[in-house]
Amino acid sequence: MDLNAEKLDRVQKAIEKTRERLHSCDLCPKKCYVNRYETPGFCMQRIEPRVSATVLHFGEEPPLVKEGGAGAVFFSGCTMSCVYCQNFSFSQKNTGRDLSFEELSRYLIKIQKEGAVCLDLVTPTPNLYGFLKAYKLALEEDFALPVVFNTSGYEEVSTLELLDGIEDIYLSDIRYTDDEIGRRHSLVPDYWTVTKKAVKEMFRQTGAFREESMRGVIVRHLVLPERIAGTEEMAEFLAFELSSSVPVSLMSQYRPVYRAREFSELSRRITEEEYDYALDVIDRFGLTGWMQHFESKENYRAKPLRWD
Ligand code: SF4
Numbered sequence: 497m498d499l500n501a502e503k504l505d506r507v508q509k510a511i512e513k514t515r516e517r518l519h520s521c522d523l524c525p526k527k528c529y530v531n532r533y534e535t536p537g538f539c540m541q542r543i544e545p546r547v548s549a550t551v552l553h554f555g556e557e558p559p560l561v562k563e564g565g566a567g568a569v570f571f572s573g574c575t576m577s578c579v580y581c582q583n584f585s586f587s588q589k590n591t592g593r594d595l596s597f598e599e600l601s602r603y604l605i606k607i608q609k610e611g612a613v614c615l616d617l618v619t620p621t622p623n624l625y626g627f628l629k630a631y632k633l634a635l636e637e638d639f640a641l642p643v644v645f646n647t648s649g650y651e652e653v654s655t656l657e658l659l660d661g662i663e664d665i666y667l668s669d670i671r672y673t674d675d676e677i678g679r680r681h682s683l684v685p686d687y688w689t690v691t692k693k694a695v696k697e698m699f700r701q702t703g704a705f706r707e708e709s710m711r712g713v714i715v716r717h718l719v720l721p722e723r724i725a726g727t728e729e730m731a732e733f734l735a736f737e738l739s740s741s742v743p744v745s746l747m748s749q750y751r752p753v754y755r756a757r758e759f760s761e762l763s764r765r766i767t768e769e770e771y772d773y774a775l776d777v778i779d780r781f782g783l784t785g786w787m788q789h790f791e792s793k794e795n796y797r798a799k800p801l802r803w804d
Pocket of ligand 1: 522523538
């Protein structure tokens with residue numbers, strides 16, 4: 497079986513298994529057990545894909561951007577509810593547009609034709625079935641970009657297992673290393689317990705990210721005020737429970753948007769000292785990767801791809 501035929505076979509199997517699970521949805525750790533054919537669950541998504549935007553994104557990590565940009569698909573809905581979410585309009589307010597599987601497939605092809613380096617699926621789990629259906633159609637049209645699963649990290653291992661051999665790159669946040677902080681700021685009771693297992697599964701499938709193969713795990717870590725992101729514990733986890741070869745993307749861009757000002761510890765940007773501390777931790781544990789400059793004023797550069 498050639499590579500494309502093998503991938504098509506894996507995608508078809510994942511479609512069938514995902515379809516079954518939509519009758520009592522447990523695709524993410526929220527485990528709503530709703531019948532998505534009749535009613536949406538916490539993530540507000542049903543069966544067909546709902547998408548806020550597709551863009552060529554130049555603000556992702558350098559190997560995912562290069563000359564052509566990352567072909568980002570911003571799906572509506574989310575399995576978490578972060579009080580400081582920059583994308584709250586589509587992640588929590590569900591703005592976006594319902595697409596047919598065929599329409600989304602045409603966008604994937606368009607992303608490839610526009611010269612994107614990769615297909616960057618932003619928070620795809622609530623729309624996983626719709627993505628897989630569209631992806632299969634695109635593969636039949638010789639779609640060949642590496643696929644990035646861009647996630648909060650709050651994922652169900654059994655769902656990730658469906659994606660073994662389908663996703664090339666896991667771009668996973670580690671947001672906190674304390675379940676109680678996840679409960680307070682993201683409305684999930686078990687963020688760190690779940691995310692540790694999920695990231696280990698991502699690593700089992702693909703190993704550490706390597707640019708030569710465009711495959712593997714990258715961990716993103718947004719530094720939050722008052723050290724509440726748990727940078728030290730995150731680094732310790734990577735170094736001792738995963739591998740220090742997993743690159744870390746350290747982010748300084750935190751802004752108190754959406755409901756963040758309701759929480760005193762989140763109501764300001766981080767200080768230079770807080771960012772320096774995070775850099776020092778990364779260094780101390782022998783980790784490498786990419787960092788944003790603390791004073792960077794550069795906005796993410798993105799070229800919108802128009803709806804047809
Ligand atoms: S994917 Fe959506 S409906 Fe399914 S368990 Fe998660 S939040 Fe609930």
